[in-house]
Amino acid sequence: MTKQARGDLTRQKILQAARSNFSRRGYDATGVADICQQAGVSKGGFYHHFPSKQALFIALLQDWLHALDVQISALTTQNTPATVMLQNLAALAAPLFAEAAGQVPMFLEFWNKAARDTEVWAATIEPYHRYRDVFASIIQQGVESGDFRAVAPQMMATGLVALGIGLLLQAGLDQDGMNWGETTQQITQTFLKGLQQETE
Amino acid sequence: MTKQARGDLTRQKILQAARSNFSRRGYDATGVADICQQAGVSKGGFYHHFPSKQALFIALLQDWLHALDVQISALTTQNTPATVMLQNLAALAAPLFAEAAGQVPMFLEFWNKAARDTEVWAATIEPYHRYRDVFASIIQQGVESGDFRAVAPQMMATGLVALGIGLLLQAGLDQDGMNWGETTQQITQTFLKGLQQETE
DNA sequence: AGAATAATACCGACCGGTTGGTATGAATAA
DNA sequence: TTATTCATACCAACCGGTCGGTATTATTCT
Structure with missing residues (x-):
């Protein structure tokens, strides 16, 4: 898989995990760590794709x-x-x-x-x-x-x-x-x- | 002032401060400490009147x-x-x-x-x-x-x-x-x- | 083509600061 | 005295975000 495609994929996985968590438990109650875990990405990976929560x-x-x-x-x-x-x-x-x-x-x-x-x-x-x-x-x-x-x-x-x-x-x-x-x-x-x- | 009256008053002050803070900055962004400060009550006082946030x-x-x-x-x-x-x-x-x-x-x-x-x-x-x-x-x-x-x-x-x-x-x-x-x-x-x- | 270099994607330990909540003791009205 | 009302000091947990470092893929140079 190309680098670009892989990056886009994890980005999508993060977005999906965030959507699920935010709607279920709310923005504040959801930690960046939660999203990372569900998306199967590390904290560093997260902050590579998004500058902030x-x-x-x-x-x-x-x-x-x-x-x-x-x-x-x-x-x-x-x-x-x-x-x-x-x-x-x-x-x-x-x-x-x-x-x-x-x-x-x-x-x-x-x-x-x-x-x-x-x-x-x-x-x-x-x-x-x-x-x-x-x-x-x-x-x-x-x-x-x-x-x-x-x-x-x-x-x-x-x-x-x-x-x-x-x-x-x-x-x-x-x-x-x-x-x-x-x-x-x-x-x-x-x-x-x-x-x-x-x-x- | 009687004990009862004083207690009710501080309770009201806490409610008022909470109302102001919650509506201005939101529930999660408002700390119990913020409410206490604005109400002029200590943390102990707060938790005497309310069991939780x-x-x-x-x-x-x-x-x-x-x-x-x-x-x-x-x-x-x-x-x-x-x-x-x-x-x-x-x-x-x-x-x-x-x-x-x-x-x-x-x-x-x-x-x-x-x-x-x-x-x-x-x-x-x-x-x-x-x-x-x-x-x-x-x-x-x-x-x-x-x-x-x-x-x-x-x-x-x-x-x-x-x-x-x-x-x-x-x-x-x-x-x-x-x-x-x-x-x-x-x-x-x-x-x-x-x-x-x-x-x- | 192939070596050298650069850029990207990601990891996970770590940090400063904040949070809700508690344990304990002092003041005061009853 | 005794129960109520509050103050002080404190804690364990957690949070968003940073950082040094690594593995993998692109790009450039020879």
Whole structure:
């Protein structure tokens, strides 16, 4: 195996081990030694690939955001009416929420760190604004086409994001008997109805 | 000063110092020594009042939940139509979100711990269910009175909670130029419109 | 081609500092 | 006196990060 390939592999193993540990036990409770052990790498090896524990965390965050990017941009390329687009979005999000169990701890970890760590905050807020703007432009399109009432797109986009965040957290922390997929659909439907022009 | 009073006072000082430190720098980053110093108490004093750092955290959580209890139960005692009730709720929440800056880190800290610590989880989930049920019964009343469509109250209550959580987090982490009070009002209004029976 | 040199990937012992928690004794109200 | 409330001194464990060194692979020179 080439040197490059071997290096990349161990880097991936470290990232994987970190992901698993951070989401299971949290950032602070996870020691660099733990990650090293699970990845089968020594401490020296770890610090060869990452300058610090924080840098590893940010790398993880960016991987996560990139995956989100892919999912969301897949939506915007279509050219369908706003109503349909938002319904697609909900349909896409529903299964994600239903299986939110493993995702949530990591999600919370990111936000929690972002609230205090300037670097993490910067890495989080930029894509967040991008996603919100995507929603806003979809809504704006809906307003212009007359499907929606004359609402403020930015505000309503914030509402959509709020629904997403809130549902994700609830689904993750409260695996009740609730059907989270169905719940997501119903709620989105209701919000959409609130956006729509009343047919007279 | 009596012994009792003095003890209660230092206990309060410890709680206050902990609240300040936890929300500013996070649970793990805050040492017991930090709290002691700010509270003007020695380590011995601290461990006289609280058996552990975790116990202090849970005590803080319960204080916080109790304050929420008071606010929410103040709503339910009134006997107004569901629509008005929910609008009142939004009006009550709006300023809270607008000044969410200090609240959010603590909020995140609670949820983050709840996702991993069984005791914290139990202390969190019970009141959460209670609040959601309150919303559900308000919505149910709206359905029965004919103001609302025939929606599933539990699901819509979940949506309301999702909006609350999502808005709180966004307002706290993103002190943009946005007017969060206004935004909250608009979004609630929209969701409400989605709930309402279309007037024919 | 093959020797010499450099760069990369990794190891594991070690360090300074911090942490939550404890053992013990003093002050003071009851 | 006696129980409560707090102060002092201290500890064992742990943590992120460093460092000197080695083995392996690339690169350059002859």
